[in-house]
Amino acid sequence: MEAGRSELLRPPASAGRATFLELFFDLAFVVALSRVSQRFAGLNDDTGWALAAGFGRTLLLFMALWLIWSHTAWITSRYEPEQPVIQAVVVGTMFAGLVMAVALPRAMEERALPFTVAYLMVMVVRPLVVAAALRGHPRRMVPLRLAAWSTASAPLWLAGALGPEHLRTPLWAAALAVDYLAWALGWPVPRLGASVVGRWRIAGTHLADRYQQMFLIALGESILIIGVVFSGTDYSGERAAAFTVAFATSALLWRIYFHRAGLLLTEALDQAARPGQLGAASERTHLVIVLSVLVSSVGYELVIDHPYGPPQVSWLLFVVGGPMLFLVARMRLDYEIFGQIFHPKVIGFVALLLVTPALARSERMVGLSVVAGVLALVALLDALRSRGRPVERPASPIGREASEGPVSEA
Structure with a gap:
């Protein structure tokens, strides 16, 4: 069973190129980005506070979509996209992303609940599915950490969707801040600590x-x-x-x-x-x-x-x-x-x-x-x-030194 679970991990010899599955997944985000542009364009006649508030609300929705997309990119960078479980996870995320895209033009109004439910299905349910597929493998703790933090922010998302409309933006902003902070810190939990993203082995x-x-x-x-x-x-x-x-x-x-x-x-x-x-x-x-x-x-x-x-x-x-x-x-x-x-x-x-x-x-x-x-x-x-100079080679100061500890598989 351990060997079978290890097959979910992207092998070191993997070519590393994006797959057709991921390009298919991106189609949902083509729709989503067009809806974001539509909301921005709706601010054309606004001025002052109305313009700033409208821009901020649309930015919040865009950042929620981006978190879904970026998490998926990292999943397919760490796990083998050809495995049926990972394919099911990606296609399920695509459907949720499409629901969010359809709801997005009125997500701050009457479509707040479907937007929220789709987002939470990805942030809470998806990592639990990945953790179940990795049962017994040490890397399963990463999706469990993510699910724990997403569950902690879920009441803020739901309160914003179900509560008064004037509280929706601050509640969702707080929830999104929790989700991004958790991502930056590596979803730390008591006794288990954090899984710092910067130490992950990725393709x-x-x-x-x-x-x-x-x-x-x-x-x-x-x-x-x-x-x-x-x-x-x-x-x-x-x-x-x-x-x-x-x-x-x-x-x-x-x-x-x-x-x-x-x-x-x-x-x-x-x-x-x-x-x-x-x-x-x-x-x-x-x-x-x-x-x-x-x-x-x-x-x-x-x-x-x-x-x-x-x-x-x-x-x-x-x-x-x-x-x-x-x-x-x-x-x-x-x-x-x-x-x-x-x-x-x-x-x-x-x-x-x-x-x-x-x-x-x-x-x-x-x-x-x-x-x-x-x-x-x-x-x-x-x-x-x-012109006339040798082509520059990468010399990134980020990730150059390994002084903060070894690269982790966790």
Whole structure:
């Protein structure tokens, strides 16, 4: 029986690439990310506190979805995706993610309960299934720890879903904080201690694949929005120009992400003495990167709809704020891969920061064009910096040393 349970673990000789099952699983999150964008786009006419509150509520829902997705990525990085039990877990999670996606546009209103139930089924029931499949194996304690912490936060989720609507956001924010804190601390429990994620043995190639794929899914969502919005409005030269600039902006985000650091993520994880530590740091970075792409995609929608609409705080948040957030996260990725931050991203961020006051008084099309110009400058400076030089190799300061204890299978 022990040997059979060990078959659930991903073998050291595994190729590590993402499987078709995981790509199938991602289809539910294509829907989910589109619903997140829909909620963000609904904030177009809001200002002041209403805009901040609406953005915060949508961010909360996105982070709940991200926790489901990232936990699944780590499960398939530690366990063999070809095993029937793991396949059942992934498909079940996909269904729950689809329920959350369907409920998400009104999750803060009348669809709060299905959103919560689907989330708790993944956070509480899924680890119990994995633990049962691993019975007798030392690694079973990790999913049991996760289930214990998720059970502790479950009353907050349910109280938010069933209680007064005005308490939903603070209750869910508290519950989500517990879930993320537990993830960061390794779900510590009395006597058993914690299972620190940074010490896990993982398939670095696989985890890098999953992060890169989720970034591309977010970019795909932005391309879908560009196409759908342009095809659904009356044709005009102004909208065609906005469509072109929006596409160019998405292409520049792709270029900036994959130039060196994004492309070398796999190699960096493979070389790290503690791939789990670097993988955990990269998970947080990609959360921000994916969020920034979604926020930027809403900006494309607003500009294509009304290229020369009046200045509003909401459009500035999406058109300029999204790319600025992307550059910050991309700087962090440079540090994680190379141990340094390169000046083109810093120049781009400072440039957008300096022009923001002027853009607040400009038409939307002007704002998006300036953003595209700044991103093009970043891409050009990146290319010039690398021209004629040896290709940089990963030199991550994260997970380089094994001084904090051995890599763990727990």
